[in-house]
Each structure stands twice: as C-alpha cells, then as structure tokens.
Amino acid sequence: ITVVVAVAVFGFGVPVKGSVWLLFVLSPIFMLTTLGLGLFISTISRNQQQAMLTAAFFIIPQIILSGFVFPIENMPRLIQGLTYVVPLRYFLVIIRGLFLKAVGLSALWDETAALLVFGLAILGLSILRFRKKLE
DSSP: OHHHHHIIIIITOOOOOSOHHHHHHHHHHHHHHHHHHHHHHHHHOSSHHHHHHHHHHHHHHHHHHTTSSSOGGGSOHHHHHHGGGOHHHHHHHHHHIIIIIOOOHHHHHHHHHHHHHHHHHHHHHHHHHHHHHHO
C-alpha cells in the first residue's frame, strides 16, 4: 500500500485529500477479501495452471464490474445488480473517497462493512474447504 500511494502521489501527482492513515486501516480489509478468494481458488484447484485460470475467471469480471473500467451507472440494470457482489466495487469507493473527496470513516462505513462481510465470509469458506481437503 505504501508503494502504491507513494507512486500515485509522487509519480503521478495524485493528491491525497483524505486521511492516509484511514487508507492504511481500510486497505487490509480489502486484502483480507482477496486473500480469502485466493485461498478459496487454491482449495478448488488441482494444479497451478488451473488455479491461474480460475483466478483470471474471477478477477477479470471483478475489474470490469467494479466501476474501475466503466461507470456502474452506465451499465444495464441487471448488470448493476451484479456489481453488489463484487468486493472491488466497495474498495474503489473507499479509494476515491479518500484520495479525491477527503471523506471520513462515517461516509465510508457502508463500504467498509460490506468488505468486512465479504472478507470474513470468503475467508471462513476457504478455511472450511481447506480443512476438508486436509482430511
């Protein structure tokens, strides 16, 4: 996170209007979600190649549906509904809020809670699946 923020600020001149400390507090919640997804993919894959293809199968739609590439408001209603199950959507709201709008935790609470729910759910599912795989 430190390297990414440093490159954004010093390399590209992106101002951080919000709290950098809040960014460092909220980013691990998203990392928990991605870690859980990675662990889940590893438990359903038989080899490294299958894991890489499965990861691409999950990651590419997440990037497209997160609002990073296309604004969610411009997507068809059905697709807009699908974006609510994409954790990256919530993290992008947090990043934009902290970098561009100087919002605090009170404005980002819904997104933070959603990421916590996703993170704990997918990590819990991954742990259960991993335990079954060991047995």
